[in-house]
Amino acid sequence: MRRASTVTTPKKLSPYAIARMRRKKSLQRFAQAFFGQPAGVIGLVILSVFVLLAVSAPLLFDREMLDITETLGNESLEPPNGDFWLGTDENGRSILAVLVWGARASLVVGLAASLISMVLGTLIGIGSGHYTGLAGSALQRLTDWFLVIPFIPLVVVLAAVLGQRGLGTIVLVLGVTSWPGTARLVRAQTLSVEGRPYLERAKVLGDSDWQQMTKHVLPNVMPLVIANTTLTVAIVILSETTLAFLGLGDPFLDSWGTMLDKATGAGAASTGAWWYLLPPGICVILVVLAFTLIGRTLEVVLNPRLGSE
Amino acid sequence: MSERAAVGSVASEPVIEVDDLVVTFRGRRGGGTARALDGVNLAVGRGEIVALVGESGCGKTTLARSILGLERPASGEVRFQGEPLGYGGRALKAYRRRVQLVLQDPTGSLNPRQTVYEAVAEGPRVHRMADESGRVVQALSQAGIRPPERFFLRYPHELSGGQRQRVVIAGALALNPEVIVADEPVSSLDASVRGEILALLLQLREELELTLLVVTHDLGLAWNIADRLVVMYLGRVVEDGTTEQVLNNPQHPYTKALLSVVPEMEQVESIVLTGETPDCARIPTGCRFHPRCPAYASGEAEAAGIADDCRSRELPILGATGGHRAACWLVPAGDAPIPR
Amino acid sequence: MSDVAALELRDVHVTYRTREGPVPAVRGVDLSVFAGEVVGVAGESGCGKSTIVSTILRLFPASATVTGEVLLGGENVLTMRWGRMRAVRWGVASVVFQGALHSLNPIQRIGTQLVEPIFLHDKLATDNSAATKVRTLLEQVGLPARHADAYPHQLSGGQKQRVMIALALACDPQVLICDEPTTALDVMVQAQILELLIGIARERSMAMLLISHDLSVLGTSCDRVAVMYAGRIIEHGPARAIFDWPEHPYTRALSSAFPTIGDAASRYAPSGLPGDPPFPGDLPSGCPFHPRCPSALPVCPTVDVKLLPAGPGRTAACVLVDQSVPTR
Numbered sequence: 001m002r003r004a005s006t007v008t009t010p011k012k013l014s015p016y017a018i019a020r021m022r023r024k025k026s027l028q029r030f031a032q033a034f035f036g037q038p039a040g041v042i043g044l045v046i047l048s049v050f051v052l053l054a055v056s057a058p059l060l061f062d063r064e065m066l067d068i069t070e071t072l073g074n075e076s077l078e079p080p081n082g083d084f085w086l087g088t089d090e091n092g093r094s095i096l097a098v099l100v101w102g103a104r105a106s107l108v109v110g111l112a113a114s115l116i117s118m119v120l121g122t123l124i125g126i127g128s129g130h131y132t133g134l135a136g137s138a139l140q141r142l143t144d145w146f147l148v149i150p151f152i153p154l155v156v157v158l159a160a161v162l163g164q165r166g167l168g169t170i171v172l173v174l175g176v177t178s179w180p181g182t183a184r185l186v187r188a189q190t191l192s193v194e195g196r197p198y199l200e201r202a203k204v205l206g207d208s209d210w211q212q213m214t215k216h217v218l219p220n221v222m223p224l225v226i227a228n229t230t231l232t233v234a235i236v237i238l239s240e241t242t243l244a245f246l247g248l249g250d251p252f253l254d255s256w257g258t259m260l261d262k263a264t265g266a267g268a269a270s271t272g273a274w275w276y277l278l279p280p281g282i283c284v285i286l287v288v289l290a291f292t293l294i295g296r297t298l299e300v301v302l303n304p305r306l307g308s309e
Numbered sequence: 310m311s312e313r314a315a316v317g318s319v320a321s322e323p324v325i326e327v328d329d330l331v332v333t334f335r336g337r338r339g340g341g342t343a344r345a346l347d348g349v350n351l352a353v354g355r356g357e358i359v360a361l362v363g364e365s366g367c368g369k370t371t372l373a374r375s376i377l378g379l380e381r382p383a384s385g386e387v388r389f390q391g392e393p394l395g396y397g398g399r400a401l402k403a404y405r406r407r408v409q410l411v412l413q414d415p416t417g418s419l420n421p422r423q424t425v426y427e428a429v430a431e432g433p434r435v436h437r438m439a440d441e442s443g444r445v446v447q448a449l450s451q452a453g454i455r456p457p458e459r460f461f462l463r464y465p466h467e468l469s470g471g472q473r474q475r476v477v478i479a480g481a482l483a484l485n486p487e488v489i490v491a492d493e494p495v496s497s498l499d500a501s502v503r504g505e506i507l508a509l510l511l512q513l514r515e516e517l518e519l520t521l522l523v524v525t526h527d528l529g530l531a532w533n534i535a536d537r538l539v540v541m542y543l544g545r546v547v548e549d550g551t552t553e554q555v556l557n558n559p560q561h562p563y564t565k566a567l568l569s570v571v572p573e574m575e576q577v578e579s580i581v582l583t584g585e586t587p588d589c590a591r592i593p594t595g596c597r598f599h600p601r602c603p604a605y606a607s608g609e610a611e612a613a614g615i616a617d618d619c620r621s622r623e624l625p626i627l628g629a630t631g632g633h634r635a636a637c638w639l640v641p642a643g644d645a646p647i648p649r
Numbered sequence: 650m651s652d653v654a655a656l657e658l659r660d661v662h663v664t665y666r667t668r669e670g671p672v673p674a675v676r677g678v679d680l681s682v683f684a685g686e687v688v689g690v691a692g693e694s695g696c697g698k699s700t701i702v703s704t705i706l707r708l709f710p711a712s713a714t715v716t717g718e719v720l721l722g723g724e725n726v727l728t729m730r731w732g733r734m735r736a737v738r739w740g741v742a743s744v745v746f747q748g749a750l751h752s753l754n755p756i757q758r759i760g761t762q763l764v765e766p767i768f769l770h771d772k773l774a775t776d777n778s779a780a781t782k783v784r785t786l787l788e789q790v791g792l793p794a795r796h797a798d799a800y801p802h803q804l805s806g807g808q809k810q811r812v813m814i815a816l817a818l819a820c821d822p823q824v825l826i827c828d829e830p831t832t833a834l835d836v837m838v839q840a841q842i843l844e845l846l847i848g849i850a851r852e853r854s855m856a857m858l859l860i861s862h863d864l865s866v867l868g869t870s871c872d873r874v875a876v877m878y879a880g881r882i883i884e885h886g887p888a889r890a891i892f893d894w895p896e897h898p899y900t901r902a903l904s905s906a907f908p909t910i911g912d913a914a915s916r917y918a919p920s921g922l923p924g925d926p927p928f929p930g931d932l933p934s935g936c937p938f939h940p941r942c943p944s945a946l947p948v949c950p951t952v953d954v955k956l957l958p959a960g961p962g963r964t965a966a967c968v969l970v971d972q973s974v975p976t977r
Contacts, residue, residue, distance in 0.1 A: 018426055018461055197417035204377060205432040205480070206405035208398070215431075219422050364835040365806075469925035470694070499693040500862050500906040501899075501941075504921015511917060526836050532910045533919040556910050570840035572865035573909045581840045585805050 033301045040297025046290035050283075054103040061097035066254055068093065077266065077273050087275035089259075090266040098254050099279050105255035106287065109171055110237040116175030117182055117236070118229045124179070125186025126213050126221065129194060140187070147180035151239060155248045167250050170243065174236045182228055186221055193220045223302035230295035234288040241284050256280035322391065324488060324520050325376060325408075326629065327351040330385035332371050343590040345371040347544035348385070352629035353488075358514055358521040360535035360552070362528060362567070366586040367541040373490050373524045377410055389488075406436055409481035413493035415473035419465040425449075425476050426461040432484040444483050451517070452479035453509055471502035478509065488520045489513075496527065507534050528571050532556060540564050543597045544589055545626065550633030560635035562604045595620045596638065604639060613639060653723045654681040655856035656705065656742065656824045661717035663700050663709065672930040674700040676880035677717075682856040684823065687847060689867030689888060690860045691903060692877035695926045698860050699747065702828045705858075706738050721824060740770045742824035743817040745810075747832065752813065753801040759812055760797030763787075766819045786815040791845060807838035814846065825850060826858045831866065843870055864903045868892030876900045879927050879937035882956065886963030896965040898942050936968070944969060 034040050053060075064070050074092030078084060086095040128139035155173045162169055193199065194217065202212050243249045244257025251258070259280040263269075268276040332346040346368045353359050361369040374380045376387055378394055378401050387394045394404065409432075412418045419428050429445045438444060449457035452475040465473055474494065481489055494510065495503045511534050513519045523535060531538050531552055538555040540548040540563065548561040559565045566580040582601045587593065599605045599619040610616040615638040624636045634640075663675040675697040682688045692698045703709045705719055707726055719726040721741050729737065746752060754762055763783045767774050774782075784794040790811040801809060810830065817825060827846060831839040847870050850857040861867055867874050867888060874891045876884040876899065884897040895901040902922045908915035922941045927933060933940050939949035948968060956964040957971045 018424065022424055022462060197412045197414055198420045200379075201410065201412060201418050201477070201480070202420075202431065204379070204405060204410040205484070206402045206435045207431070208402075208435075211435060216420055220420075364837060471925050499926055500864075501693060501902050501922040502925060503906050504919040505923060506921075507919035508921070511919070528836075528910055529907045532908055533915060534917065552916075567836060568910065570836055571910060572863065572869050573907055574911075579840060581844060582837050585807055585838060586835075 030301065034297060037297045037300060039293045040301070043290045043293025043297065046286055047294065050103050050107065050287055050290070053100050054107050057100045057104050060100055061094070063101075065094055065097040066101055077268070077271065077276070079273070080275050086279055087273070089262065089276055095259075095275060095279060098259060099256070099283065102254050102256045102259055102280060103283065103287075105167075105253050106237050106240060106257070106284070109167065109174070109240045109255065110233045110287075112171045113174035113178065113236045113240075114229055114233040116171070117178040117232050118225060120175070120179040121182025122186055122218075122221070122225050125183040126190050126217055128183070129187040129190025130209065130213050130217065143180045143183045143187070146176065147184070149177055151177040152243065152246070152248065155243055159248070167253055170240060170250060170253075173243075174239055178232050178236060178239075182225065182232065185228055186225060189221050189224050190217050193217050223298075227295055227298040227302060230291050230298060234291035234295070237284065237291075238288055256284050322355075323352040323629075324355050324357075324390060325351070325353040325522070326388040326391075327372070327376065328386050328388065328629075329626070330372070330375060330387065331383045332368075332375055332380050333383045341590045343588070344544050344592060345589055346375065346382075347589075347592065348626040349541075349544075349546055350626060350629040351539065351546070353520055353522060355487075355520055356514060356518050357537065358510075358523065358535050359537045359539060360531035361522065361524045361539050361541060362526065362531055363541035364526060364567075364586055366543065366589060368544040368589070369524045369541050370492060372541070373410075373492055373522060376522065377408060377490055378404055402436070406484050407486050408488040408490065409484055409486040411474075411477055411481050411489060411491040411494055414497050415470060415477050416465065416497070418477045419473060421465055423465075424461060425454075425463050425465075425468070428465075428476055429479045429483050432480060436484065438484075445479075448479040448483040449476075451482050451513065452476070453505070454479065469502075470498045471506060474498060474506055475509070478506075478513075482513070482517075486519070488522065490522045490524070492524045493526070494523065495530065496525070510534060528556065528568060529573065540567070543586060543592055545597065545624075545636065547598065547637070548633075548635040549627055554633040558633075560633070560640045561598075561637045562602050562639070563598050564635070566603060595622055596624055596636075598637075610639065615639065654720070655684045655722060656858065657681040657718075657720040658701070658705075659718040659720070661701070661704060661715065661719060663697070663704055664714045665710075666712045666714070667930070669930060671714075673880055673932075674713075674929050675704070678877075678880075678882055680875055680882065682824070682858055684856050685851070685854040686873070687850055687857045687859060687871045689871035689874040690858065690877060691862065691864045691867050691874060691900075692860075693862050693903075693926045695879070695929055696877040697880040697929070698877055699828060702744060702746075702826055702860065705824075705826060706742060706744060707734055736770065739766050739817075739822065740820045741822055742826065743820065743822040745813050745817045745825070745827045745830050747829040753809060755801050757800075758797065759799050759801065759804075763797070763812070763816055763819060766816065770820045782819070786818060787812075789818065789849065790815045791841075806834055807841065810834060810838075810842055811845070814842075814849070818849065821853075822855070824856045824858070826860070828860045829862070830859070831861070839866075862903075863907060864892060864900070865907050868904075876903065879932055880929055881937075881966065883938070883966040884959075884964070885956065886960070886965075890960070890963060896959040896963065896970055897967045898944050898969075899938050900965075902943075936966075 068091040072092065074088050076088060076090045076092050078088045080087045084094045084096065086099065089095055089098065124139050124143060128136050128143060151173055154177060155169070158169055158173055199212060199216055202216050207215065240249065240255065241257035241260065244255055245260045247261055249255065249257055260277065263276040327349055330346050330349045331344065334343045334345055349372060361372060363369045371380060375382060378396065381396055389404065389408065395401065426445055429448055430441050433441045433444045446457045449460065454460055454472065454475050468476065491510070495506050498506060507530065510521060514521055523530065525531065535552045538550065538552045539546055540555065540561065542563050548555055548559065548564045555564060556568065559568055566582050568574060569577045569580045580603050584601060593600050596619045602619070604610050605616065605619050610619050618638045624638065627634050627636050658678050658680045661675055661678045662673070665672045665674055678701065690698050690701070704715055705726065709715060715727055721737060726734070726737065760783050763786060764779045767779045767782055783797050787794050787796055792808060792811050796804065804812065830846060831842055834842065843866065859867060859871055868891065871888040873886065874888045875882045876891070876897065878899050884891060884895065884900045891900060892904060895904050902920070905920040924941045927937055933950065935950040935952050936954050939945045942949065946968060952968060954966045954968055956966045959965040959970040
């Protein structure tokens with residue numbers, strides 16, 4: 001819809017100033033639209049709480065509280081009381097402390113793996129969409145190949161190959177198994193953008209392949225990628241929890257998944273130690289919910305603009 | 310605007326030459342090779358405005374794209390100022406500064422996320438030209454957007470159709486090209502806005518000595534601004550001459566039919582051809598127009614004794630120069646008779 | 650020709666509610682089409698012609714406020730009961746939409762799509778009778794019956810448009826509305842489609858409303874033409890008269906935008922108007938055309954002109970036509 005814009009530009013404005021002004025305006029518009037969606041706000045609030053907890057973990061609870069050699073004196077599997085708000089685990093550690101430190105682990109793994117997934121997925125998605133012929137087909141086949149790899153057996157294989165099941169392995173595995181989803185989405189969007197006349201115009205103006213992809217395809221694909229990545233984080237956190245729960249995680253890492261694993265191992269279900277089982281489970285659900293709400297809101301907010309173009 | 314004679318001429322060194330160009334596309338799903346261009350000769354002089362006219366499937370867009378270097382020929386060549394086109398990265402990029410494109414749909418031609426400034430500055434940026442903002446201001450003014458500064462931060466969706474097309478034209482002008490290829494420059498625009506954009510193109514030809522190649526199905530547009538008219542059908546040129554020659558005295562039955570269905574031409578009885586242009590993967594034998602040709606169907610060809618030729622003998626490809634010519638067995642070879 | 654118009658619009662106003670305020674898309678339109686007549690509506694973007702189309706069959710969005718009367722065979726569409734509305738849609742009046750080429754469902758065969766309205770409107774239709782009807786329809790629009798088994802992507806643009814026309818005729822309507830039926834088609838195909846449409850309208854004595862931005866197309870195929878600008882009809886009369894001697898400056902500009910080939914006056918002299926068609930939410934004062942009018946007078950920005958008599962059977966909304974308004 002046409003609106004008479006009343007923006008007056010002072011003369012001799014540098015191109016950088018113009019670009020900055022434009023970015024500021026569009027950011028303002030985006031923020032307005034996002035905060036108008038209650039679901040997104042709720043998700044953001046929940047996430048902020050957890051991020052805050054994760055960041056301030058060392059301030060709230062000393063690292064030593066996680067060291068089982070330090071907690072030998074405590075009662076094991078004690079229900080919540082004055083000293084330990086969420087009770088203790090089988091080694092006498094404060095469950096609340098482990099929980100807050102676990103937030104760190106889960107969020108870091110989630111974000112790191114999602115970052116890998118986003119970068120790889122976007123690069124390969126745009127590449128396979130832009131390059132026709134052999135290169136494009138090759139990238140497509142690569143995507144399909146990685147798409148079908150199940151992550152649980154991959155962890156086992158990689159662990160055996162790399163010799164240890166550390167944090168790095170987990171992040172690697174999760175990143176490697178979640179990028180194909182993003183790549184396929186990005187490829188579809190790239191194909192749709194490539195079909196538009198302005199890509200042809202860019203070509204005729206002299207843009208190289210790289211310039212076409214970064215100046216025209218990427219900005220139009222980015223909103224989709226961001227929305228998709230937030231959803232990916234949710235999936236990755238769940239996957240990490242699953243891996244840890246199955247005992248395939250890093251045994252030295254205190255994530256929520258390992259807590260669940262240890263809880264069942266310690267027989268928490270049969271002894272009724274709900275304070276051990278419920279908190280990590282609920283935290284996982286809340287964080288995943290937060291990311292999902294944010295991701296959905298991003299899609300809704302960014303879509304009308306995509307739709308009107 | 311007063312009447313004036315055509316400015317350009319082909320007699321001097323032509324700016325663009327197309328020599329026996331053949332462009333093919335691989336057929337889809339088992340169909341044969343599609344010969345989008347099946348032997349085309351063309352010469353465009355400096356400052357000339359040439360209209361490529363025909364329906365969809367005739368190859369006019371493919372010809373325009375080949376001239377721009379976007380399609381590689383199967384055989385034949387395209388020459389710019391006497392030099393054949395180089396298809397390597399650097400040669401092509403240098404060529405882009407001299408031959409530019411204005412596309413049909415101004416809304417689709419502009420990246421919706423780019424402001425007007427960025428859209429026009431893109432060309433100079435890619436080619437690392439000096440004084441980017443100066444060029445943008447100049448290009449926007451030349452394209453009729455004044456004052457240019459007021460439009461810098463606007464987005465395409467805030468502009469009208471006519472303004473968008475001017476921005477696209479400015480984007481092409483920012484590179485100081487010598488030739489502009491315009492693909493249906495006004496067909497997506499409102500009727501009342503058409504005149505201004507066409508007048509702009511004429512003005513650019515005069516002020517900047519631009520050579521223009523306009524691809525269109527609109528004969529009225531050709532009448533408004535073109536010096537020469539090239540009519541194409543199924544990958545070949547079927548008639549070539551000055552606009553007056555072709556439109557006042559059409560020789561080829563296809564041109565006659567096209568002219569007759571233009572709504573403004575009601576003094577001429579409409580010759581509505583049956584069917585549609587056939588697929589360029591299945592080109593008819595002999596004269597490629599004969600299955601739809603009214604002269605063939607009405608017996609005129611039979612009476613002239615050339616019906617066999619129409620069916621089986623392929624017509625020679627028209628040369629690039631030589632006055633008003635038509636590729637039809639009914640038309641004597643060489644220049645068409647002078648109009649009465 | 651009966652006394653009751655097959656389609657009649659009386660003082661129709663359509664306003665859209667938007668975030669930026671009310672946008673009056675149609676500002677008082679009176680139009681009537683009788684059975685067997687072909688009436689053309691000429692106009693460009695923002696003039697309200699597409700809004701008229703969606704108003705006739707009550708297809709406007711909930712954010713639109715509509716006043717006035719839209720009568721189909723004497724019945725007011727705007728006050729009809731929902732059930733009667735559904736029967737009227739396609740049964741009494743149907744539309745060939747703009748951009749119809751993309752309106753076909755790509756994963757359904759043509760025959761399946763043509764049969765759908767038949768079953769919806771005729772409770773007694775059987776598979777056989779419907780199939781026969783489809784064959785007849787395809788024949789009437791000049792397509793071989795075997796196309797009923799084809800998918801849309803197997804057809805060309807012109808063929809798809811013919812299918813859309815067949816679809817519009819599926820329930821034997823009395824009123825046919827064609828919104829820019831020939832844009833996006835080749836010149837020759839345009840001529841074929843127009844020939845087909847006019848032929849069908851005459852043959853079946855239908856009332857046809859033909860909407861286009863090309864005045865010359867309407868001039869040669871319609872009985873009467875109404876020219877719209879900024880939500881109003883600004884000129885109305887017999888098609889030939891409007892085309893040959895336009896009274897309103899806008900009609901003159903529209904008509905000369907597509908030049909007469911062979912006329913030396915338009916050689917190297919493209920004719921057009923400065924500026925752009927106005928956005929309905931932001932109309933100039935007085936006569937909405939005055940900022941672009943080559944014959945604007947000092948009185949024009951102050952006087953909002955209604956349709957005035959401008960010759961036998963003709964009206965035009967321009968002060969230049971009215972002898973009584975002082976032009977000094």
